Amino acid sequence: MPDGARQPRYTIIGAGPVGALMALMLARRGQSVRIIERRADPRRAPPERGRSINLALAARGLAALGHAGLAGRLLPEMTAMPGRMLHDLQGALQFLPYGQNEHEVIYAISRERLNRMLVEAVAEQPQIELRFNTRCTGLDPQAGSVQLRDEQTGVTVSEPFGILLAADGAGSPVRGALAARGLARVDERPLAHDYKELQIEAIERGAGAGGTAIATASGTGDSTGGYVFEPHALHIWPRGGFMLIALPNTDGSFTATLFLPRHGPQGFDQLEHGDAVRAFFDQQFADAAAAIPDLQRQFAQHPQSRLGTVYCDGWQAAGRVLLLGDAAHAIVPFHGQGLNCGFEDCRVLDGLLAASGQRAEALAEFERQRRPDTDAIAAMALENYVEMRDGVRSAQFAARRRLAAELERAFPGRFIPRYSMVMFHPEIPYAEAQRRGAQQERVLDRLAQRFGDDALQVATLAGARELLDAGGL
Numbered sequence: 448m449p450d451g452a453r454q455p456r457y458t459i460i461g462a463g464p465v466g467a468l469m470a471l472m473l474a475r476r477g478q479s480v481r482i483i484e485r486r487a488d489p490r491r492a493p494p495e496r497g498r499s500i501n502l503a504l505a506a507r508g509l510a511a512l513g514h515a516g517l518a519g520r521l522l523p524e525m526t527a528m529p530g531r532m533l534h535d536l537q538g539a540l541q542f543l544p545y546g547q548n549e550h551e552v553i554y555a556i557s558r559e560r561l562n563r564m565l566v567e568a569v570a571e572q573p574q575i576e577l578r579f580n581t582r583c584t585g586l587d588p589q590a591g592s593v594q595l596r597d598e599q600t601g602v603t604v605s606e607p608f609g610i611l612l613a614a615d616g617a618g619s620p621v622r623g624a625l626a627a628r629g630l631a632r633v634d635e636r637p638l639a640h641d642y643k644e645l646q647i648e649a650i651e652r653g654a655g656a657g658g659t660a661i662a663t664a665s666g667t668g669d670s671t672g673g674y675v676f677e678p679h680a681l682h683i684w685p686r687g688g689f690m691l692i693a694l695p696n697t698d699g700s701f702t703a704t705l706f707l708p709r710h711g712p713q714g715f716d717q718l719e720h721g722d723a724v725r726a727f728f729d730q731q732f733a734d735a736a737a738a739i740p741d742l743q744r745q746f747a748q749h750p751q752s753r754l755g756t757v758y759c760d761g762w763q764a765a766g767r768v769l770l771l772g773d774a775a776h777a778i779v780p781f782h783g784q785g786l787n788c789g790f791e792d793c794r795v796l797d798g799l800l801a802a803s804g805q806r807a808e809a810l811a812e813f814e815r816q817r818r819p820d821t822d823a824i825a826a827m828a829l830e831n832y833v834e835m836r837d838g839v840r841s842a843q844f845a846a847r848r849r850l851a852a853e854l855e856r857a858f859p860g861r862f863i864p865r866y867s868m869v870m871f872h873p874e875i876p877y878a879e880a881q882r883r884g885a886q887q888e889r890v891l892d893r894l895a896q897r898f899g900d901d902a903l904q905v906a907t908l909a910g911a912r913e914l915l916d917a918g919g920l
């Protein structure tokens with residue numbers, strides 16, 4: 448803090464998407480904020496390779512961005528994905544819409560562009576101080592002091608803080624510091640499956656068939672290349688115990704992600720040589736393999752990264768430190784909700800802080816209110832891995848989806864498929880979506896027992912009404 452400067456009310460650790468959005472929300476209410484980020488300024492530095500290159504935003508994330516007045520800025524950067532495109536072993540395609548209403552769409556966006564845009568918006572706010580190349584190395588919650596190291600000079604200083612919000616990601620050093628002082632209990636559960644990203648480049652203009660002109664969410668379009676696959680879909684190659692997925696980028700490329708067990712007959716450990724990689728892809732994902740000419744090189748050079756769920760008891764300490772976003776509740780990426788949930792954290796916390804004059808109460812209330820929801824999405828994200836890599840292939844899954852869609856049409860607002868509740872209904876908390884989803888599953892089971900899985904008939908409708916009434920739905 449410069450000599451003589453007043454200490455800002457809020458200190459945020461991490462200028463990732465959650466930290467930046469939280470700062471914007473606070474600043475909009477006239478609060479003073481400083482953000483501490485260990486990395487270089489993304490407006491000047493090339494993006495750091497690490498986690499996913501692009502990600503999917505859905506209604507919860509968009510609602511939070513809208514709350515901060517940002518949704519409009521992002522629209523031209525997003526590609527609408529109204530459904531899943533399944534690729535079977537023979538290369539046949541099947542498109543499954545995510546919902547039956549026009550607004551039931553998710554959007555692919557570049558992580559780097561999203562983050563840069565948030566930082567640009569933060570930099571426009573005079574009451575936010577942004578400090579890059581500065582790492583939080585420790586804190587004393589009781590005393591209200593934080594240790595900050597300048598990454599360029601190596602000098603560490605101790606600075607006081609008023610309220611410290613830790614948005615420092617899944618590996619949160621602040622969470623580690625709280626746990627070391629016995630203020631938080633952390634349970635990290637790694638997944639036995641890893642992931643690796645691969646780039647599917649755009650087809651060069653004039654390169655012939657297959658290239659599709661690009662339309663972004665705003666309809667403004669971009670004209671730098673052609674897509675090798677349908678751009679308006681989240682592509683999945685479900686193969687039972689593993690899968691490949693691909694999300695479109697606005698420049699005509701796709702970012703594909705391979706999810707495989709670490710070990711075993713179809714594990715990463717079997718793919719140590721380029722020939723094995725090429726043979727595996729040719730056999731399992733032939734159309735994708737054909738679109739990645741430098742597959743072996745990419746496979747050898749790109750990192751194989753871990754996934755897992757973080758459960759933490761004690762998100763707040765001393766009434767003045769709070770964890771949020773991945774720092775409090777990192778989850779596996781299979782529902783595309785990690786960041787959506789982190790953005791929703793910001794909206795909920797901002798509401799609590801605005802409503803309460805007592806910051807300590809607001810921080811404690813945030814954990815009390817939010818924890819059931821973050822536990823619910825953690826569980827649903829794990830379940831969705833099985834659905835994405837395996838469930839979507841079964842005839843029963845297709846029949847269930849048809850029946851669920853019929854019920855949604857027949858009982859609007861009463862029966863909403865769980866996937867839709869999570870992705871498109873931010874007014875329904877995650878825990879509520881999980882509870883209603885389980886009840887609805889039982890209704891579907893009972894209907895299937897009585898009438899068979901397929902086609903909804905008059906009798907089924909009457910039966911469904913009875914079961915929904917009985918389940919309090």
Ligand SMILES: Cc1cc2nc3c(=O)[nH]c(=O)nc-3n(C[C@H](O)[C@H](O)[C@H](O)COP(=O)(O)OP(=O)(O)OC[C@H]3O[C@@H](n4cnc5c(N)ncnc54)[C@H](O)[C@@H]3O)c2cc1C
Nearest residue numbers: 461463465485502503583615616772773783784785786787
């Ligand atoms: C493969 C994959 C795919 C995903 N896909 C999706 C998706 O489709 N949709 C979705 O909603 N979510 C998705 N996610 C989840 C999403 O990436 C995270 O939930 C999100 O990035 C969390 O944001 P955050 O700001 O809390 O943390 P982060 O994005 O991790 O940001 C933390 C920030 O804190 C900084 N920092 C860390 N330590 C310090 C320190 N000591 N001092 C100062 N700064 C520090 C970091 O440099 C970083 O800038 C995916 C995740 C993975 C791994």
